[in-house]
Amino acid sequence: MTDGQNPFSRQERVVVIGAGLSGSLAAVYLARHGYLVDVYERRPDPRTAPAGLGGRSINLGLSARGMRALDEVGLLADVLKRSVPMRGRVVHSPDGAVRFQPYGVREHEILHSVLRDELIALLVDAAETSAGVRFHFGWRLNRLDRDTATVEVLSEAGGDPVEVGADLVVGADGIHSVVRQHLQRGLRADYSQEFLEWGYKELTIPVGDDGEPRVRLEALHVWPGESAMMVAHPNVDGSLTCSLFMPHEGPVSFATLDTPEAVLGFFRANFADAEELMPNLVEEIAGHPVGHLVTVRTAPWRHGDRVVLIGDAAHAVVPFYGQGMNSAFEDCLVLSDCLARHTDRAAALAAFEAARKPHTDVLADLSIANFVDLRDRVHKPGYTAHAVADRLLSRLMPDRWTPLYTMVAHTTTPYADALARAKRQDRILRGATAAAGALAALGAVTTIGAALRRRSRGR
Amino acid sequence: MTDGQNPFSRQERVVVIGAGLSGSLAAVYLARHGYLVDVYERRPDPRTAPAGLGGRSINLGLSARGMRALDEVGLLADVLKRSVPMRGRVVHSPDGAVRFQPYGVREHEILHSVLRDELIALLVDAAETSAGVRFHFGWRLNRLDRDTATVEVLSEAGGDPVEVGADLVVGADGIHSVVRQHLQRGLRADYSQEFLEWGYKELTIPVGDDGEPRVRLEALHVWPGESAMMVAHPNVDGSLTCSLFMPHEGPVSFATLDTPEAVLGFFRANFADAEELMPNLVEEIAGHPVGHLVTVRTAPWRHGDRVVLIGDAAHAVVPFYGQGMNSAFEDCLVLSDCLARHTDRAAALAAFEAARKPHTDVLADLSIANFVDLRDRVHKPGYTAHAVADRLLSRLMPDRWTPLYTMVAHTTTPYADALARAKRQDRILRGATAAAGALAALGAVTTIGAALRRRSRGR
Numbered sequence: 001m002t003d004g005q006n007p008f009s010r011q012e013r014v015v016v017i018g019a020g021l022s023g024s025l026a027a028v029y030l031a032r033h034g035y036l037v038d039v040y041e042r043r044p045d046p047r048t049a050p051a052g053l054g055g056r057s058i059n060l061g062l063s064a065r066g067m068r069a070l071d072e073v074g075l076l077a078d079v080l081k082r083s084v085p086m087r088g089r090v091v092h093s094p095d096g097a098v099r100f101q102p103y104g105v106r107e108h109e110i111l112h113s114v115l116r117d118e119l120i121a122l123l124v125d126a127a128e129t130s131a132g133v134r135f136h137f138g139w140r141l142n143r144l145d146r147d148t149a150t151v152e153v154l155s156e157a158g159g160d161p162v163e164v165g166a167d168l169v170v171g172a173d174g175i176h177s178v179v180r181q182h183l184q185r186g187l188r189a190d191y192s193q194e195f196l197e198w199g200y201k202e203l204t205i206p207v208g209d210d211g212e213p214r215v216r217l218e219a220l221h222v223w224p225g226e227s228a229m230m231v232a233h234p235n236v237d238g239s240l241t242c243s244l245f246m247p248h249e250g251p252v253s254f255a256t257l258d259t260p261e262a263v264l265g266f267f268r269a270n271f272a273d274a275e276e277l278m279p280n281l282v283e284e285i286a287g288h289p290v291g292h293l294v295t296v297r298t299a300p301w302r303h304g305d306r307v308v309l310i311g312d313a314a315h316a317v318v319p320f321y322g323q324g325m326n327s328a329f330e331d332c333l334v335l336s337d338c339l340a341r342h343t344d345r346a347a348a349l350a351a352f353e354a355a356r357k358p359h360t361d362v363l364a365d366l367s368i369a370n371f372v373d374l375r376d377r378v379h380k381p382g383y384t385a386h387a388v389a390d391r392l393l394s395r396l397m398p399d400r401w402t403p404l405y406t407m408v409a410h411t412t413t414p415y416a417d418a419l420a421r422a423k424r425q426d427r428i429l430r431g432a433t434a435a436a437g438a439l440a441a442l443g444a445v446t447t448i449g450a451a452l453r454r455r456s457r458g459r
Numbered sequence: 460m461t462d463g464q465n466p467f468s469r470q471e472r473v474v475v476i477g478a479g480l481s482g483s484l485a486a487v488y489l490a491r492h493g494y495l496v497d498v499y500e501r502r503p504d505p506r507t508a509p510a511g512l513g514g515r516s517i518n519l520g521l522s523a524r525g526m527r528a529l530d531e532v533g534l535l536a537d538v539l540k541r542s543v544p545m546r547g548r549v550v551h552s553p554d555g556a557v558r559f560q561p562y563g564v565r566e567h568e569i570l571h572s573v574l575r576d577e578l579i580a581l582l583v584d585a586a587e588t589s590a591g592v593r594f595h596f597g598w599r600l601n602r603l604d605r606d607t608a609t610v611e612v613l614s615e616a617g618g619d620p621v622e623v624g625a626d627l628v629v630g631a632d633g634i635h636s637v638v639r640q641h642l643q644r645g646l647r648a649d650y651s652q653e654f655l656e657w658g659y660k661e662l663t664i665p666v667g668d669d670g671e672p673r674v675r676l677e678a679l680h681v682w683p684g685e686s687a688m689m690v691a692h693p694n695v696d697g698s699l700t701c702s703l704f705m706p707h708e709g710p711v712s713f714a715t716l717d718t719p720e721a722v723l724g725f726f727r728a729n730f731a732d733a734e735e736l737m738p739n740l741v742e743e744i745a746g747h748p749v750g751h752l753v754t755v756r757t758a759p760w761r762h763g764d765r766v767v768l769i770g771d772a773a774h775a776v777v778p779f780y781g782q783g784m785n786s787a788f789e790d791c792l793v794l795s796d797c798l799a800r801h802t803d804r805a806a807a808l809a810a811f812e813a814a815r816k817p818h819t820d821v822l823a824d825l826s827i828a829n830f831v832d833l834r835d836r837v838h839k840p841g842y843t844a845h846a847v848a849d850r851l852l853s854r855l856m857p858d859r860w861t862p863l864y865t866m867v868a869h870t871t872t873p874y875a876d877a878l879a880r881a882k883r884q885d886r887i888l889r890g891a892t893a894a895a896g897a898l899a900a901l902g903a904v905t906t907i908g909a910a911l912r913r914r915s916r917g918r
Contacts, residue, residue, distance in 0.1 A: 188654035193648075193650050
């Protein structure tokens with residue numbers, strides 16, 4: 001922890017709190033700016049310790065924004081090697097019927113399923129090979145002086161707290177960010193946390209007895225439903241990791257899945273093919289914890305030229321748009337751009353917050369809206385007609401019509417801009433529907449008129 | 460603190476945390492239900508200690524909801540004796556011009572200005588004369604076990620913490636409620652705090668040198684403005700207490716009022732009559748702290764049959780609708796009703812939250828909207844025309860048309876119901892405006908048509 005003889009001692013120092021997805025990629029970016037970077041992470045090194053993230057989402061869908069941020073620092077190819085492409089969505093009906101929907105109209109419009117821990121390990125490796133980056137696992141933040149960027153860290157192994165001076169502290173310590181608490185204490189900070197009444201639990205679709213995947217591998221599998229839904233991501237070994245979403249409490253809820261009979265009864269009623277695909281269903285439901293789904297919106301994200309928040313610490317979203325990791329990676333890219341464009345670091349951090357917050361606020365709304373859509377609207381005819389028209393128009397004029405999902409998942413159009421464009425398209429679609437209705441009505445009048453004329457002639 | 464010989468020992472016990480407006484009125488109501496009530500308050504007894512609430516709003520407008528809640532326990536007449544009626548609004552223009560707007564069309568549609576500390580003292584007196592109520596000033600909450608309703612309190616004078624067992628704990632400890640923290644810890648609790656960029660500072664309009672009030676006493680005085688605004692409440696002694704609202708930072712802000720010249724220059728430019736009315740302006744601006752304006756929304760407000768939040772602890776609003784105290788008093792009335800209607804206390808607390816939260820959420824929105832209205836729209840012609848039409852209709856058909864402000868301030872119609880009715884009225888007003896516009900357009904077309912016909916005849 002002491003480095004009086006550090007050869008880089010005239011360089012500026014950054015302390016990153018948290019070596020998760022956003023913290024480890026931020027370290028890569030910050031090293032490129034010539035900073036000396038020390039990353040402190042409470043958990044043990046993911047490369048040597050068993051994962052044991054029980055209940056946390058362990059694989060994720062990498063999409064355009066995340067890919068761009070990885071590509072910028074030369075890491076995309078390595079990541080894609082360890083991921084499974086998802087070329088579309090396989091929708092499972094309650095009766096067990098299955099249909100495949102490709103993601104987009106263009107070849108590159110696919111997602112990539114990647115294991116969280118493998119990805120973090122890759123990023124930590126990449127950061128450690130950058131000059132000036134050091135990781136300190138098993139250390140947690142105890143105090144932060146936001147005016148001097150001085151942190152006090154504590155080893156999980158015990159011992160006295162250690163003070164570390166820095167020029168900048170990056171809070172990449174997730175939804176329960178301690179950096180955020182210190183950054184905002186006593187300030188006029190806006191903060192909101194909002195829970196869904198639904199939670200989630202991880203389940204597994206193991207490789208079949210024949211060694212082959214039990215379902216089409218290169219796809220995201222979705223089981224929509226009003227009282228419960230599931231999503232499954234593929235793994236390189238041919239298994240899939242499944243998240244079951246349902247209410248915490250109530251008549252159909254995690255609280256009622258308390259006997260093997262209740263579990264099997266529930267799956268048979270709601271997901272006809274689940275029992276066959278998930279042979280360890282009953283044990284996993286009993287053994288795995290229920291995760292919470294929470295949205296955090298807050299401001300400010302920064303303090304002078306000394307502290308900045310990124311990723312979940314600044315904007316946690318529910319997972320229904322698959323953008324949590326992707327937006328965290330995008331933060332690293334945008335923060336890097338802002339640091340490059342402004343020599344005054346306080347201005348750079350202000351520009352970063354101004355550039356990102358309007359878009360992550362929209363992402364928070366979209367993610368909740370997609371939860372509602374998945375739950376309530378997938379089966380509704382009106383929704384389907386609209387979605388079909390949306391998809392059809394994007395095929396007929398791919399350069400001029402892009403569905404919202406495509407913009408969010410397969411482009412790097414900022415979230416709020418994507419939403420604004422989707423709203424314009426929606427107005428056009430609604431207008432067209434109304435016009436079609438009017439034409440139909442006109443047709444009916446003409447027909448009735450003709451019939452009346454025929455009748456009057458017939459008389 | 461010990462009461463082994465308490466003659467009421469078979470009665471149920473309530474601990475109220477906080478002897479502010481909501482806590483002391485709640486004690487009166489709870490005593491009527493036969494509870495033994497112990498109220499713990501961190502601050503000293505307001506009846507013997509100097510007020511010294513520097514920077515907090517020290518007088519308040521009592522309106523219909525608050526009056527009803529006081530009346531229900533026989534306290535209204537006493538409170539009105541110590542208050543000044545406000546029969547309308549005196550609006551001061553930037554140039555010093557003044558106009559009076561009566562509040563309502565009915566005799567009883569007036570507000571009553573009352574000093575916070577006097578009102579609290581009156582409520583504490585009333586509660587203490589109820590059987591079974593005791594106040595403990597100078598004690599703060601240290602811990603709360605939400606499952607057993609056991610609290611641990613600490614004397615501000617020092618000494619060991621004291622444990623107090625109860626059947627129910629009422630959190631009436633304000634916006635920074637410690638009860639709320641203990642109630643919600645580790646639960647899926649929604650919480651949001653949202654600051655306005657404006658703050659406030661208390662100023663005084665003292666009695667004139669002739670012993671007479673310097674302005675019309677029986678009114679709420681308002682100085683609207685886009686960059687700063689003021690509101691003043693009358694006191695029984697003929698003085699008025701004024702709140703100056705403006706941004707914390709920026710070109711016109713509290714931060715820039717840092718010299719006597721800056722202060723006087725600001726008031727001369729924005730409030731022409733202020734210098735004459737407030738002879739201690741410069742000293743008060745320098746000496747008084749800037750208060751924050753914050754909205755808190757949260758849930759849950761209760762835990763089983765053991766803990767419940769009321770007043771600011773459950774729903775803090777900005778003061779621009781003058782409903783903070785009134786809604787807190789209404790909480791006491793509704794909580795009492797729910798306790799009377801349900802023998803199962805958990806059901807009573809659930810009914811209380813269900814009955815109140817939709818309405819206090821609406822109040823939070825209305826209070827922020829009224830800030831925006833006061834700041835931006837008071838001078839705008841469109842707003843004035845709408846407000847004039849609204850007022851006119853309420854005079855023409857007082858039983859069928861009630862402006863939103865009237866419903867909020869002068870009735871006990873629940874806030875959300877008041878808003879829904881106001882929206883219906885707004886639609887009618889807008890429809891009428893559109894119809895008037897259509898008639899005007901039709902008139903224009905007819906006129907143009909007639910002109911064209913004249914022209915063609917003339918040719």
